[in-house]
Amino acid sequence: SAVATAQSQAAPQPRVTDNDIPTSFTAPKQQPFVAPAVQYDYDRREVMIPMRDGTKLFAVIVVPKGAKGAPMVLTRTCYNAGARASASRVPTATGSEAAPAPAQAGRNARVAGASGERDASPRPHSPHMVDELPLSDEVFVRAGYIRVYQDVRGKYGSEGKYLMTPPPVGPWNPTGADDTMDAYDTIDWLVKNVPESNGKVGMIGSSYEGFTVVMALLNPHPALKVASPESPMVDGWMGDDWFHYGAFRQRMLDYFIAQTSARGAGSRVQHEQRDDYSSFLSKGSAGDFARAQGQDQLPFWRTVEEHPAYDSFWQSQALDKLIAQKPLTVPTLWLQGLWDQEDMWGAIHSYRAVEPKDTNNDKNYLVMGPWRHSQVNREGRSLGPLIWDGDTTANYRQDVLLPFFNQYLKDGSAKADTPPVYIYNTGEDHWDRFSKWPLSCEAGCEQPTKPLYLHADGTLSFDKQAESRSKFTDYVSDPAKPVPYSPRPVTGSDWGQWLVLDQRFVDGRPDVLTWQTAPLKEAMRVSGEPTANLVASSSGTDSDWVVKIIDVFPDGNQQNLEMNGYELPISMDIFRGRYRKSFEKPEALKPNQPEEFKFGLPQVNHVFQPGHRIMVQVQSTWFPLYDRNPQTFVPNIFDAKAADYQKATQRIYSSSTISMPVVPVQPVTIPATK
Ligand code: PG9
Numbered sequence: 001s002a003v004a005t006a007q008s009q010a011a012p013q014p015r016v017t018d019n020d021i022p023t024s025f026t027a028p029k030q031q032p033f034v035a036p037a038v039q040y041d042y043d044r045r046e047v048m049i050p051m052r053d054g055t056k057l058f059a060v061i062v063v064p065k066g067a068k069g070a071p072m073v074l075t076r077t078c079y080n081a082g083a084r085a086s087a088s089r090v091p092t093a094t095g096s097e098a099a100p101a102p103a104q105a106g107r108n109a110r111v112a113g114a115s116g117e118r119d120a121s122p123r124p125h126s127p128h129m130v131d132e133l134p135l136s137d138e139v140f141v142r143a144g145y146i147r148v149y150q151d152v153r154g155k156y157g158s159e160g161k162y163l164m165t166p167p168p169v170g171p172w173n174p175t176g177a178d179d180t181m182d183a184y185d186t187i188d189w190l191v192k193n194v195p196e197s198n199g200k201v202g203m204i205g206s207s208y209e210g211f212t213v214v215m216a217l218l219n220p221h222p223a224l225k226v227a228s229p230e231s232p233m234v235d236g237w238m239g240d241d242w243f244h245y246g247a248f249r250q251r252m253l254d255y256f257i258a259q260t261s262a263r264g265a266g267s268r269v270q271h272e273q274r275d276d277y278s279s280f281l282s283k284g285s286a287g288d289f290a291r292a293q294g295q296d297q298l299p300f301w302r303t304v305e306e307h308p309a310y311d312s313f314w315q316s317q318a319l320d321k322l323i324a325q326k327p328l329t330v331p332t333l334w335l336q337g338l339w340d341q342e343d344m345w346g347a348i349h350s351y352r353a354v355e356p357k358d359t360n361n362d363k364n365y366l367v368m369g370p371w372r373h374s375q376v377n378r379e380g381r382s383l384g385p386l387i388w389d390g391d392t393t394a395n396y397r398q399d400v401l402l403p404f405f406n407q408y409l410k411d412g413s414a415k416a417d418t419p420p421v422y423i424y425n426t427g428e429d430h431w432d433r434f435s436k437w438p439l440s441c442e443a444g445c446e447q448p449t450k451p452l453y454l455h456a457d458g459t460l461s462f463d464k465q466a467e468s469r470s471k472f473t474d475y476v477s478d479p480a481k482p483v484p485y486s487p488r489p490v491t492g493s494d495w496g497q498w499l500v501l502d503q504r505f506v507d508g509r510p511d512v513l514t515w516q517t518a519p520l521k522e523a524m525r526v527s528g529e530p531t532a533n534l535v536a537s538s539s540g541t542d543s544d545w546v547v548k549i550i551d552v553f554p555d556g557n558q559q560n561l562e563m564n565g566y567e568l569p570i571s572m573d574i575f576r577g578r579y580r581k582s583f584e585k586p587e588a589l590k591p592n593q594p595e596e597f598k599f600g601l602p603q604v605n606h607v608f609q610p611g612h613r614i615m616v617q618v619q620s621t622w623f624p625l626y627d628r629n630p631q632t633f634v635p636n637i638f639d640a641k642a643a644d645y646q647k648a649t650q651r652i653y654s655s656s657t658i659s660m661p662v663v664p665v666q667p668v669t670i671p672a673t674k
Contacts, residue, residue: 041065042129044085047193048159049150051185053177058157059150059186060085064129064141067196071409072146073137074190075205076183076212078259080156081149086125087134136377139402143410146197150186152212153177156264164260164300165211165233167317168218183216183224191223199223200409206230206374207343214319214350220330226408228333228401230376231343232350237314237583239345239573242304245599246576246583247544248627248637250286251276251492256301257293269293275489280624281482287638305638310583320346324353328363331408333401333418337371338426339383339499344602355436361420365404366437368603369396370424372496384497385562389429396422417673426570427525427551427607433670438528438603440661445528449659452614456654460515460616465654472594472651475511475619477543479628479645482621483512490624498625503550503567503617513652516552516615524608528661530571534597534618535655538577540631540648541588545597546622548572549658550615551608567615570606574622575599576629588633594653601658607665618652 043063048056060081064070077084126132130141137147154162160177167173168180183203191199201223203213210232217227236242241252258266271279283289287305295301307313315321332354336347351366358364369376369392372383380393403416419433440447450462456471484490486498487505494501506512532547553566578586580597589595608614621628630637630644 038127040125040127042132044125044132046082046157048157049186049189051153051160051177051182055153055158055160055177057150057153057159057182057186058082059148061190061194062129062133062147063194063196064144064146067144067146069198069411070144070146070196071200071202071405072148072190072194072197073140073202073204073405073409074148074150074183074187075203075209076150076152076179076186076216077205077209078152078155078162079208080264081151082157084134085147085149086132134377135379136397139397140405143402143406145409146194148190152179153182154263162260162263164256165208165236165317167313168215168322170316172313172316179212179215180218183212184219184221187216187221187223198409198411200225202226202228202405202409204228204230204405206232206377208233210343210346211319214323214346217328217330217332218319218322224330226331226333226405228335228405229347229350230335231337231340231373232319232334232346233343234319234346234350235314236317237310238318239349240343244574244626246309246579246586247574247622247629248286248308249625250280250289250627251625253286253290253293253295253301256290256295256298256304260298260300274491276492276624277482277484277488277490280627281480284642285630285638285640286627287636287640290638305636308636308638309586310579315584320349320353323350324357327357327359328354331363331365331404333365333367333404335367335369335376337373337375338368338424338603338605339371340373341495341499342373348603351437361435364420365418366421366423367396367400368423368605369393370426372499375496384500385502385560385566386426386500386568388424392424392431419670419672423527423605425605425607427523427609432527432605432667433672434667435670438661439663439667440526440528442529442531442659445661447528447661447663449528449531450662451533451657452616452660454515454616454618454652454654454656454658458513458515460517460614462660471654472537473513473654474649474651475513476647477511477538477620477631477650478647479621479631480647481511482623482628483509483546483619485622485625499569499572501569503548503569503615504565506619507567507617509619511621512617512619514615514617516613519554519611519613520608521610523610523665524614525606525663525665525667526570526608526661527605527663527667529603530601530661531659532573532575532597532599532601533657533659535594535653536597537592537594537651537653538589538620538631538648539591539650540646541591541633542629542637543577543589543631543648543650544574544620544622544626544629545577546572546574546617546619547599547601547658548615548617549601549604549660550617551606552613552615554611554613571601571604573599573601574626578633586633592649592651594651604661616658620648620650 045061151158153160210229213229233240273279334347334351406413407416421434421437549571551568555564630640631648632644
């Protein structure tokens with residue numbers, strides 16, 4: 001048999017060499033590499049497009065070979081049009097690749113190995129348009145679109161001077177040009193100079209690129225037929241990148257340098273310590289940190305430093321207010337993530353501001369996915385530990401975005417089955433289709449919210465107990481030991497996931513108060529905008545208030561041990577107390593006097609499952625993402641001195657509530673037609 005034969009063979013000889021490197025080696029002669037003739041399936045044109053003031057803006061136009069009567073999709077970017085239009089698609093196994101630091105976040109081409117990094121050692125262009133352009137363009141490429149990327153004025157290949165997210169021309173923008181005019185002139189040029197096009201243009205872009213879409217909508221060119229601002233930066237003071245209700249997002253200081261220290265890619269900040277918690281803490285105020293980095297050379301930092309309150313600088317560029325002045329004429333799909341760690345304010349507030357004027361219900365649409373910032377342009381199977389039913393972003397782009405764009409851009413296309421509101425149900429793991437949003441809110445919604453009481457004994461319930469101003473829970477907030485927003489060392493590596501981090505990493509700290517309900521007997525659904533109504537006092541004269549609504553998962557999950565007891569935040573935000581009466585004119589708190597602090601929290605469309613608990617956490621620091629409130633009232637917190645940072649005793653009175661947008665577990669939805 002074979003066994004017997006093998007056994008009968010002689011045993012192998014041991015190796016006799018004592019050196020695996022021969023005394024000489026001659027490499028065979030290399031044959032010169034002859035590249036096969038490459039057939040490109042597209043034309044890549046680089047053009048300079050003249051604006052009305054004579055400034056020329058750089059654009060890359062990617063035209064499929066043989067295109068005729070094709071629609072165009074335009075993105076106006078501050079992130080290097082040349083690289084955006086040449087981004088190889090970056091495969092991600094899980095959709096949760098290490099998130100870029102804030103200075104890089106938000107551009108789908110700017111993950112490791114793409115975009116900026118590629119500039120140093122350029123790879124050849126792919127012969128295939130679908131591989132050459134970013135993943136988010138795949139649906140457009142397959143549908144035969146022409147794709148255009150353009151640098152905004154003053155950045156990368158474009159001429160002119162750069163202002164950060166420039167306000168519309170006026171007192172705060174003396175340049176005579178803005179992104180409304182530049183989009184108009186660009187579209188005008190494109191429809192006259194791209195012979196393969198059908199003269200119809202759509203605009204799309206996320207974050208800064210979403211800002212440029214909204215600016216175009218303020219005075220749209222007649223050829224602009226459809227738009228999708230994705231997580232657009234709309235109000236940098238209220239709740240997008242720079243501040244949230246007046247609390248400064250000092251991590252964005254990196255962005256100031258990256259974006260405005262050079263016309264191309266700016267320099268990066270070397271934080272002194274690996275843990276940003278220590279790097280920021282050791283410098284003092286956000287102003288001191290900025291100055292230590294040389295940011296006083298940067299005009300945009302100086303402007304922000306001069307405008308810590310919501311004065312006319314911020315008000316005059318709040319795009320949700322500006323866009324609502326006229327009815328929308330261009331069908332618009334406002335989009336954002338439900339855990340959007342950068343621009344959580346813009347899309348939803350613009351949608352809500354415009355909605356009353358959308359009397360035919362045919363221009364104003366809203367999409368909110370289970371996504372982090374700009375995740376819509378990447379893979380969407382998961383976020384942190386949350387695994388969704390399929391690739392939510394690919395499905396959205398294929399099933400909702402493309403048909404919507406086709407309807408308005410492709411001649412002879414069918415009407416898309418787009419619901420006015422398309423929102424992911426993060427508790428039941430599926431999309432919901434609604435005719436309007438929010439289903440419930442404090443004022444102006446069909447369903448009023450239900451107050452959830454923060455009882456002094458740490459329980460949380462919808463039952464109003466004998467309300468008394470003398471009942472409170474307290475904690476000491478020490479700005480020298482602020483509560484981290486993500487576990488230390490804070491390196492920014494979890495930037496894309498920090499809004500879904502298990503809050504047990506701070507639960508139990510003496511300066512984090514926790515309330516929770518009993519395990520729910522039945523499912524409870526929240527669909528809309530929760531509002532925090534804190535009745536609170538501080539022994540200091542200024543204070544921040546952070547409120548988190550958390551879904552506490554039960555124990556007993558044998559399949560996914562990580563989720564046992566997981567404290568999943570579904571809505572959290574921060575409010576700077578000095579602005580409780582006026583966002584424009586801050587006012588000191590009266591020490592130890594209970595006052596009301598009321599603010600809207602991010603939107604939710606969630607079902608708390610039976611057995612889960614609802615938890616609320618309150619704290620007064622969220623560091624180092626947000627700069628520390630010194631807890632002593634000073635004219636400008638950017639300039640607070642070491643002695644201003646004082647411990648304070650914070651009291652949360654039991655008349656405090658969270659208005660919860662509770663709705664029936666099965667609200668009325670719009671059925672899909674297919
Ligand atoms: N969130 C980023 C940004 C937008 C606008 C201004 C500053 C930053 C972005 O991802 O583009």
